[in-house]
Amino acid sequence: MVFDIAIVGAGASGLMLASLIKNKSVCLIEANEKIGQKIKVSGGAKCNITNEKVSSSNYLGDKEFIEDILKEFSNKELLNFLNKNRLFPKVNPKIVKGTYFCQSSQEVIDMFSSLTTHVKKYLKTKVLDISFEKNFFIKTNKNIIEAKKVVIASGGLSFESLGASSIAFDIAQKFGHNIIKTSPALVGFTVQKEQFWFKNLSGISAKVEIKIDKKSFYGSLLFAHKGCSGPVILNSSLYWQKGKILIDFLPNEKIEKFLKGNKKISTAFPLAKRFMTEFLKSIDIEDKAVSQLTKEEKNKLSILKNYEFCPAGTFGYSKAEVTKGGICTQEINHKTFESLKQKNLYFIGECLDITGELGGYNFQMVFSQAVKCANFLNE
Numbered sequence: 611m612v613f614d615i616a617i618v619g620a621g622a623s624g625l626m627l628a629s630l631i632k633n634k635s636v637c638l639i640e641a642n643e644k645i646g647q648k649i650k651v652s653g654g655a656k657c658n659i660t661n662e663k664v665s666s667s668n669y670l671g672d673k674e675f676i677e678d679i680l681k682e683f684s685n686k687e688l689l690n691f692l693n694k695n696r697l698f699p700k701v702n703p704k705i706v707k708g709t710y711f712c713q714s715s716q717e718v719i720d721m722f723s724s725l726t727t728h729v730k731k732y733l734k735t736k737v738l739d740i741s742f743e744k745n746f747f748i749k750t751n752k753n754i755i756e757a758k759k760v761v762i763a764s765g766g767l768s769f770e771s772l773g774a775s776s777i778a779f780d781i782a783q784k785f786g787h788n789i790i791k792t793s794p795a796l797v798g799f800t801v802q803k804e805q806f807w808f809k810n811l812s813g814i815s816a817k818v819e820i821k822i823d824k825k826s827f828y829g830s831l832l833f834a835h836k837g838c839s840g841p842v843i844l845n846s847s848l849y850w851q852k853g854k855i856l857i858d859f860l861p862n863e864k865i866e867k868f869l870k871g872n873k874k875i876s877t878a879f880p881l882a883k884r885f886m887t888e889f890l891k892s893i894d895i896e897d898k899a900v901s902q903l904t905k906e907e908k909n910k911l912s913i914l915k916n917y918e919f920c921p922a923g924t925f926g927y928s929k930a931e932v933t934k935g936g937i938c939t940q941e942i943n944h945k946t947f948e949s950l951k952q953k954n955l956y957f958i959g960e961c962l963d964i965t966g967e968l969g970g971y972n973f974q975m976v977f978s979q980a981v982k983c984a985n986f987l988n989e
């Protein structure tokens with residue numbers, strides 16, 4: 611059988627696309643035993659599916675292209691789509707402002723299962739290569755599947771344990787596409803020896819503001835045994851390109867306010883005592899009454915407001931929520947997602963060089979891309 615459309619990857623973008631294609635023979639090819647494995651673990655198993663406010667400023671990538679994509683299928687339209695399918699996500703701003711969470715990730719997977727019953731699914735089927743000769747021949751670990759059009763929706767490199775592979779980039783390169791350098795993003799930072807004291811604070815969190823590359827993020831920083839993590843760090847990792855970031859451990863506060871009175875330094879600040887003890891050791895100040903601090907020591911302490919930190923690296927793809935970089939979007943038709951190098955070959959989803967911040971922006975983006983692509987394929 612020759613399929614009209616073969617979709618590689620039954621993840622977020624592939625499932626949305628498959629659910630929308632009408633009156634065509636479609637197959638979904640998925641390496642995992644089950645569909646939507648990344649959806650399953652997303653948002654702590656409650657799938658942070660979109661955000662109250664979504665704009666191109668929440669993404670890295672070609673701004674004009676991003677705006678076009680979001681215009682085609684906005685956050686409101688995604689919520690309407692979900693409501694029609696009896697899913698009613700609710701805003702939970704605890705982690706990131708404006709984030710919509712579902713009741714459970716499984717309900718999203720179940721929705722896509724019932725919307726794709728018309729689609730032939732090849733599960734536990736890993737795509738190894740694709741060749742073209744009048745039609746596409748998709749070589750898998752089990753068989754060869756023939757199709758007139760192929761949509762690559764196989765995601766990026768993060769979380770190999772959930773099925774991620776480099777196949778989108780391998781195929782893109784095979785057909786002459788350029789790949790913008792990829793790196794793990796929405797991921798924790800490892801530290802250099804100046805910050806080894808972070809490791810002694812594993813499990814402690816602090817509300818901080820981070821400034822990086824003209825962006826600033828407010829939220830929780832979590833100290834970890836490898837370095838640091840937490841929402842504010844994950845967001846910073848998206849914009850980090852080697853070099854320093856600035857942490858304000860006392861956001862919206864003036865340091866002078868805490869330098870009065872007779873309390874010990876470790877308890878004078880609205881920060882965990884364990885944090886203050888390690889911090890004081892790192893800047894070589896003994897824990898004593900605030901009133902005994904010298905002018906020089908007070909100056910040293912003021913770095914709590916602008917702590918410069920050069921991460922050693924990141925926790926890597928195995929812990930990263932997304933892959934930054936990807937297939938160059940200048941070589942993709944912005945109306946259809948068709949490759950400008952190979953007719954009838956399409957790329958959607960995280961494999962493209964568009965990456966969103968933490969807070970539901972990545973699902974919104976890949977769903978919007980799938981809708982835009984489906985609207986064209988249904989024409």
Ligand SMILES: Cc1cc2nc3c(=O)[nH]c(=O)nc-3n(C[C@H](O)[C@H](O)[C@H](O)COP(=O)(O)OP(=O)(O)OC[C@H]3O[C@@H](n4cnc5c(N)ncnc54)[C@H](O)[C@@H]3O)c2cc1C
Nearest residue numbers: 619621622623641652653658737765773959960970972973
């Ligand atoms: C732990 C975690 C939590 C996350 N939480 C959120 C969240 O709450 N909100 C949010 O917006 N984003 C979240 N993300 C990011 C989001 O999951 C991705 O951006 C999104 O799933 C990308 O969609 P996609 O369709 O491009 O790729 P995916 O959803 O990754 O789907 C790609 C599919 O292709 C399959 N595949 C790969 N290679 C092959 C091959 N060779 N042959 C066959 N199949 C293959 C994979 O198994 C996978 O099923 C999270 C990511 C992770 C890792």
